[in-house]
Structures are given as structure tokens and as C-alpha cells.
Amino acid sequence: MAQRDKIHDINFRQTVRRLLEERATWYNQSPSSNIKTYPVFDSEHDHYLLLDVGRENNKRVRSIVVYVRLEEDKIWVEEDWTDxxxxxxxxxxxxxKSNIVLGFKPPELRPFTQFATS
Known part of the structure; x- marks a missing residue:
């Protein structure tokens, strides 16, 4: 891997981590919520998630809020349930935008987004 690619990957990783940490902090500011948002980072395999865990209306909550993975020179957004x-x-x-793929969109619809197709 060229030096430029390594810097590129480090920037992507740092940016994704920072954004997910900021969102988790913001989501967890609600004192009345029984749901906690956890940032989960697998830097070795380049998978980054925000998970909601807790209870709401006497029901267990466990859900992926955001799932992002890095592959080659792209950031794949696999799940995004944020506003x-x-x-x-x-x-x-x-x-x-040419380095971001909306993986949650079907491949045939990706050309109609402003982002990369794959």
C-alpha cells in the first residue's frame, strides 16, 4: 500500500470514529432515556457501529443505529437510522462523495444518489 493510501485510510478511520463518538455523546445526553448509545469500533477489520441498548416500554432494545465499514478507498454506510x-x-x-457508498441502497438505485456506486 502506498504512503498516500495509508494516510487516506488513517484520515477515514479518524473521521468515522470522531463522528460516531460525537453522536454517541449527543444521544446519551438525555437524562430520562433508558437507552444508551455505544460506539463500537473494530479498527483491525474496519467496522464501526453505533448500538442502542436498553429498555423502552418494558421491551428490550438492541439495535444498530449506524454501521460503517471501510473497504479499499471507500467508506460504506451499511446502516443509518439517524435523522x-x-x-x-x-x-x-x-x-x-466519490469515496462514500450508501450500501443500504440497492445497487441499481445508487447511481441516482450523489455518492459513489461501489
Whole structure:
């Protein structure tokens, strides 16, 4: 891997981690919530998640809020159940749209997004 690619990957990892940590902190500010949001990072395999865990209305809650993975030179957004798109936050943080794939969209619909197709 070229030095440029390593820097590219480090920037992607740092940006994804920072954005997910910020969102987890923000979501966990509600004192009345019985649900906690956890950032989960697997830097070795480049998988990054936000998980909601807790209880709501006497029911157990365990759900993936955001799931992002890095593959080659792309950031794949596999799940995004947030009101403010993680893909848009990545762009605002300086990641080019050409390096972001909305993996939760079917492949045939990806060309109609403003992001990479694969």
C-alpha cells in the first residue's frame, strides 16, 4: 500500500470514529432515556457501529443505529437510522462523495444518489 493510501485510510478511520463518538455523546445526553448509545469500533477489520441498548416500554432494545465499514478507498454506510445522515456528516468533515457508498441502497438505485456506486 502506498504512503498516500495509508494516510487516506488513517484520515477515514479518524473521521468515522470522531463522528460516531460525537453522536454517541449527543444521544446519551438525555437524562430520562433508558437507552444508551455505544460506539463500537473494530479498527483491525474496519467496522464501526453505533448500538442502542436498553429498555423502552418494558421491551428490550438492541439495535444498530449506524454501521460503517471501510473497504479499499471507500467508506460504506451499511446502516443509518439517524435523522441527520452520517454520509452528509462525512462530506461536511471533508470526505469526498466519490469515496462514500450508501450500501443500504440497492445497487441499481445508487447511481441516482450523489455518492459513489461501489
Amino acid at each position: 441527520e445522515s452520517i454520509a452528509d456528516a462525512l462530506v461536511e468533515a471533508g470526505i469526498p
